[in-house]
Amino acid sequence: MKTTSIIGKLISHREWLLGGLIILMLVGVGSAAPFFVGTANLAEVFDDTAILIMLACAQMLVILTRCIDLSVASNLAFTGMCVALFNVAYPETSALVTVVMSIGIGLMLGAFNGLLVWLVGIPSIVVTLGTMSAYRGFVFLLSDGEWVNAHEMTPQFLALPRAAFLDVTVLSWIAIALTLVMFVFTRFTKTGLSIFAVGGNPKAAVYSGLDVGKHQFITFCISGAVAGLCGYLWVSRYAVAYVEVALAFELQVVAACVIGGISIAGGIGSIWGAVLGAIFLGLIKNALPVIGISPFWQLAISGLVIVLAVIVNSRSEKRGGRRILREAHQ
Amino acid sequence: MDRPVLELRNISKTFPGVKALDGVELQLYPGQVTALIGENGAGKSTLVKVLTGIYTPDGGDILINDEPVRMQAATDAKRHGISAIHQEAVMFDELSVTQNIFINNQNRNRFGLLDWPLMRRRARTLLEYLDVNIDPDLPLRELSVAHKHLVSFASALSINSNIVIMDEPTASLSHHEIQELYRLVRRLRDEGKAILFISHKFDEIFEICDRYTVFRDGQFVGAGEINDVTQDDLVAMMVGRTVKQIYPKIEAEIGEPVMTVEGLCHPTEFADIDFELRRGEILGFYGLVGAGRSEVMQALFGLTPTSAGSIILNDKPFNPRTPGDAVDQGLVYVPEDRQHQGAILSLPIFQNITLPQLGGLSRSGFIDMAREFDVARQYATRLQLKAASLSENVENLSGGNQQKVVIGKWLATNPNVIIVDEPTKGIDIGSKAAVHKFMGELVAQGLSVIMVSSELPEVMGMSDRIIVMHEGRIAARFDRDEMTAEAIVTAATGA
Incomplete structure (x- = not known):
């Protein structure tokens, strides 16, 4: 049996390492600005990060299958514009219908990506780079470049994400619920396990009777549906819909996954990693201004952390080669 | 029953x-x-x-x-x-x-x-x-x-x-x-x-x-x-078949040793590899798939570091750290996987051929395309390459012609040791014969060839000597007059 040192174990459980880093950051910022670590403020930071958390969880599934979905932010903007315009046209529609509609629209856009990857066999980075522009373009076509402002939206449309339950916003509760659902999905369903398998070793997956392309398709559908839901939540939380909503946000989503230890090479990662990666980025964004660091540093710091995360991951993922010689000790 | x-x-x-x-x-x-x-x-x-x-x-x-x-x-x-x-x-x-x-x-x-x-x-x-x-x-x-x-x-x-x-x-x-x-x-x-x-x-x-x-x-x-x-x-x-098929074995003059390998080891892939390669010789390496033959060749080409052993090439100690070192000293490797390791399929024939020697064909950092074409034309003629034009992309060629491009690319660097790994794998009979004939011509010109092959008739038909590997070690050596299919297979299976 191998004995593993505590440090080694910590590094092998990247989630713990990242969790420790987050606590360290909270302690550091808290000692400089105690109000930052108050419950109310932390709840606010979480609320601000909720959408990133959800998108990162969905993106994680895509990355696990050795794909990437760069179209999530454009999908979010398009779906957000759709439901905002719908709300203007049919103000009496209930918020629940809006939620279902946003999930449906997002799902369709995601499924389109997935079909191109699965049946046409185009690399996902190319497919989603294309649909990233296309979906963003649709927002313009749909809105003629006009904004949909707060006063045009109905109170019910705007109220849902902000409503609070136990001092925590519904938006945050949705993120928590989605995280739990994703956890159960990845750990306790056949499809969830298969997603790890097809990304970890596609060849072995075929030998085990798992369809690689189909599982990639499924992850694109999930990523699209979550992006659609976030489209509504984003537009109603910020009370405005326009072409540039969440512009370049996909990069933060992918960054959250990478920081959370999800391997771009596929097959390695956990929901907790994605969630912690997103929270880490959310904390940097909210904490730096508090301790008087310019927002430009924020970009530099998150960039450095991403590079560091990739280095740490690539070291721990080194795999041994084929061994031809008989081992001496056997 | x-x-x-x-x-x-x-x-x-x-x-x-x-x-x-x-x-x-x-x-x-x-x-x-x-x-x-x-x-x-x-x-x-x-x-x-x-x-x-x-x-x-x-x-x-x-x-x-x-x-x-x-x-x-x-x-x-x-x-x-x-x-x-x-x-x-x-x-x-x-x-x-x-x-x-x-x-x-x-x-x-x-x-x-x-x-x-x-x-x-x-x-x-x-x-x-x-x-x-x-x-x-x-x-x-x-x-x-x-x-x-x-x-x-x-x-x-x-x-x-x-x-x-x-x-x-x-x-x-x-x-x-x-x-x-x-x-x-x-x-x-x-x-x-x-x-x-x-x-x-x-x-x-x-x-x-x-x-x-x-x-x-x-x-x-x-x-x-x-x-x-x-x-x-x-x-x-x-x-059970007659091995003396249509192998165009050209009798070449075998000269003094060109390369001497002694005690070459790798931590996990091979151990104790000793052999000598002589001028004008085709040395066959036979073994089961995964016996470690390609790994040895990749070490000789500077792709894999070794843990022990020495190599003498052209009377000088040879310790390649990168393929560039090996090419400079006159040793080249034509890999098994033509499409992934050999040719750049999406580039035209002439660029593939001149790729390893672009430095020599450039003037102040710019490639002299006229000279590039000259070199490519020269080797295409020597190899009897069948292609509409040298600007055609390699992916449009047949397997045999792709192999010729890969071999031509290395020949253009004027090597004296050429290692070919499964040179005729997956190519049609006609092209196979052309590749075999060409290998015979190479040794006739005084080059030395190491041929890794898993095809018994090919390795027996073409080689002057055969080394059989089994589980990362040399299991047997045969001269041309003492080769029998039975003995070679027995050695390769470790029986």
């Missing part, structure tokens, strides 16, 4: 340019271990893939208990009670032992979710049955090769199959582990399972198999009871 539980009739499978299986047949009987024997490329692995639903045969029938069945995906094989332990570890390093065992065969609890506690218990029971002490929660990557193999056994057994295929199951096991494996195979046999046992090792075939089936070049050669044959009979069936 019982009825066979599985019967293949007239199964064929063709890949572009290769007839991998040509009307083969096979019968498996319950409670019997059947050995499937054949050289590299005889079609054994293709047959396993047909039986497990990875490949769909072009023609022929698969009968299970006299019923014809169709097999189109791995799940079909499982449904028909066929499970396989594959030669390569086709498993998931990042998943746990339990997850690997039940990857496509899970138990669910009453909520419809995966029941990990139950599967963990079942995994423990299966591993106990296999007499092995592995924690079912460990990630697979932390296990030794032998233990990984046993996990794939457990996975095969988790499906209650009555047909078990084992593709070279002892390849990565130690002596003790092999004995354990034999015990297990006997136990499965006594439980009435039909076992297909693929192996190169005659000692184990005679130890645990009841029947045999021999393939050669994708064709069925013979089958019967193992007690009715001797090892020599089986070897004769495996290689």
Whole structure:
């Protein structure tokens, strides 16, 4: 049996390492600005990060299958514009219908990506780079470049994400619920396990009777549906819909996954990693201004952390080669 | 005699340019271990893939208990009670032992979710049955090769199959582990399972198999009871053909040594490699797939670092750290995988040929395209390359012509040692002959060639001397006048 040192174990459980880093950051910022670590403020930071958390969880599934979905932010903007315009046209529609509609629209856009990857066999980075522009373009076509402002939206449309339950916003509760659902999905369903398998070793997956392309398709559908839901939540939380909503946000989503230890090479990662990666980025964004660091540093710091995360991951993922010689000790 | 539980009739499978299986047949009987024997490329692995639903045969029938069945995906094989332990570890390093065992065969609890506690218990029971002490929660990557193999056994057994295929199951096991494996195979046999046992090792075939089936070049050669044959009979069936085919062996003047390799070692891939290569010689390297031949060649070319040993090339110590060093000192390597390691398919022929010597063809950092074309034209003529124009992309050429481009690319650097790894793999007969003829011309011009080949007729037809490797070591050496197919195969299989 191998004995593993505590440090080694910590590094092998990247989630713990990242969790420790987050606590360290909270302690550091808290000692400089105690109000930052108050419950109310932390709840606010979480609320601000909720959408990133959800998108990162969905993106994680895509990355696990050795794909990437760069179209999530454009999908979010398009779906957000759709439901905002719908709300203007049919103000009496209930918020629940809006939620279902946003999930449906997002799902369709995601499924389109997935079909191109699965049946046409185009690399996902190319497919989603294309649909990233296309979906963003649709927002313009749909809105003629006009904004949909707060006063045009109905109170019910705007109220849902902000409503609070136990001092925590519904938006945050949705993120928590989605995280739990994703956890159960990845750990306790056949499809969830298969997603790890097809990304970890596609060849072995075929030998085990798992369809690689189909599982990639499924992850694109999930990523699209979550992006659609976030489209509504984003537009109603910020009370405005326009072409540039969440512009370049996909990069933060992918960054959250990478920081959370999800391997771009596929097959390695956990929901907790994605969630912690997103929270880490959310904390940097909210904490730096508090301790008087310019927002430009924020970009530099998150960039450095991403590079560091990739280095740490690539070291721990080194795999041994084929061994031809008989081992001496056997 | 019982009825066979599985019967293949007239199964064929063709890949572009290769007839991998040509009307083969096979019968498996319950409670019997059947050995499937054949050289590299005889079609054994293709047959396993047909039986497990990875490949769909072009023609022929698969009968299970006299019923014809169709097999189109791995799940079909499982449904028909066929499970396989594959030669390569086709498993998931990042998943746990339990997850690997039940990857496509899970138990669910009453909520419809995966029941990990139950599967963990079942995994423990299966591993106990296999007499092995592995924690079912460990990630697979932390296990030794032998233990990984046993996990794939457990996975095969988790499906209650009555047909078990084992593709070279002892390849990565130690002596003790092999004995354990034999015990297990006997136990499965006594439980009435039909076992297909693929192996190169005659000692184990005679130890645990009841029947045999021999393939050669994708064709069925013979089958019967193992007690009715001797090892020599089986070897004769495996290689049974006239080797002196159409190999255009040009008698070249063999001169003084060009390269001397002594005690070359690698931590895990090969050890104690000694040989001498002489001017004007074709030195053949034969062995089973995975015997470590390519790894040695890659070390000579500076792709893999070595742990010990010395190389003298052209009377100078040679210690290549990168392929660039090797090329500078006159040694080049034409890799096995033409499409991935050899040619850049999307570039035109002339750029492929001049790629390794762009420095010499440039003036102040800019490439002199006229000279580039001159060099390319010169080698294309020498190689009798068949292409509409030198600006054509390599991907549009036939396999044989692609190989010529790759060889031409290295010749343009004026080497004196050229290593070719499986030079005619997957190319048509006509191009094969052209590549062979060309190798003869190279040595006639005073070059030295090392040819790694898994094709016995090719290696015997072309080589002046043959080195046979087995499990990372040199198993035997033969001069041209003492080569026999039987002796070479025996050395390669370690029998």
